[in-house]
Amino acid sequence: MKDLDSAGLDCLAALADERSFERAAQRLSVTQSAVSQRLRSLEAQVGQLLVVRSRPLRLTEPGKVLLRFARQLQALRTDVARELGSQVTPHERLPIAVNADSLATWVLPALDGLVQQGLREGFGLELIVDDQDFTHDWLRQGEVLGCVSTVKQALRGCVVQPLGVMSYVAVASPDFVARHLPGGLNEANFPQLPFLVFNRKDDNQVQWISQAFGVRHPRLKERYVPSSDAIVRAACMGWGIAVVPELQVRELVRKRQLLPVRADVSVDLTLYWHQWKLVSEAAPAPGRVALLDQVGQALSTGARGALKALPGRRKAAGPATAAKG
Structure with a gap:
């Protein structure tokens, strides 16, 4: 497994934080359907269910593993942006x-x-x-x-x-x-x-x-x-x-x-x-x-x-x- 979709990982992190597709979409400034599509794509990529669609939603154990990676990737991305003097992504x-x-x-x-x-x-x-x-x-x-x-x-x-x-x-x-x-x-x-x-x-x-x-x-x-x-x-x-x-x-x-x-x-x-x-x-x-x-x-x-x-x-x-x- 390689080249995990960064947009899908961002969606997973937003869903973990917001506990709903609607609020995750608002945070990422995309539509709910885009959040769902990116999550399905990430789940297809790893071959496992990552989110239990409940109210509030919760992550599965594989979802928690990928969440750790998503958090670390966001932190590294922030460090790189600061190194380059670029604008840090607002939702990170x-x-x-x-x-x-x-x-x-x-x-x-x-x-x-x-x-x-x-x-x-x-x-x-x-x-x-x-x-x-x-x-x-x-x-x-x-x-x-x-x-x-x-x-x-x-x-x-x-x-x-x-x-x-x-x-x-x-x-x-x-x-x-x-x-x-x-x-x-x-x-x-x-x-x-x-x-x-x-x-x-x-x-x-x-x-x-x-x-x-x-x-x-x-x-x-x-x-x-x-x-x-x-x-x-x-x-x-x-x-x-x-x-x-x-x-x-x-x-x-x-x-x-x-x-x-x-x-x-x-x-x-x-x-x-x-x-x-x-x-x-x-x-x-x-x-x-x-x-x-x-x-x-x-x-x-x-x-x-x-x-x-x-x-x-x-x-x-x-x-x-x-x-x-």
Whole structure:
């Protein structure tokens, strides 16, 4: 199999993003029939069904394999256009997955310079948010070209780079502490007190309780607040106990708008940057770095200034390592 149709691959990527033929056609500025025709041509070329025509549509496993290739091809095409000083195709974006807590704290400042550069040069980043334990799945399925994740092992064809450690602490408002924790949080009262939880994937509270009291499978009274910033606001309003990044609430704790709950206990999560290795026949011009590599470098620099260094390492990012085997 060779010479895969680039227009068909662009359609596949647009369908994966938009989840409908109508929106994919609008994104590519073509008709729906053109999208259908290009997809059928690509499916005929590989001899396999790539998209399940459901609502919303979804990719088959072969479709996910080709999606990874389509994403990488688009990234290489963007790099070549930048090398030549040509206009980047408007619908092409570089998607990466990050966890919500990193997005709420250090990721935006880390990527700001690159985004401003993109405004000048015409390329764009797309940030996809998921739990730090699940962003890796987006990379595996070909939905993104890179991700911030707690997963240490690189996928085949990817490189991984440690970023640093994000510490999570438990906090509550002074009023909540005075009303509900006059004697402190303990093994007897934690099941009766509300804990603020991002969503059903979020287990930071469970990890914190397990570490504080040695309870392996604690049952918590959960209040779901699906936003990193909103959880902190809810904690300030006295809605419950929040287990959140220390980086996010440091200033609020200093001003005593939030109080630590068991200041001796924290949950430390090591974050890694994963990205696909994009191999181009043409080496970048001297002084030029591929866009995906620039994203990794920007995140590494930002993490180095915001996160705790890994145990046994200086506060500096190490070299990326490729997956074995």
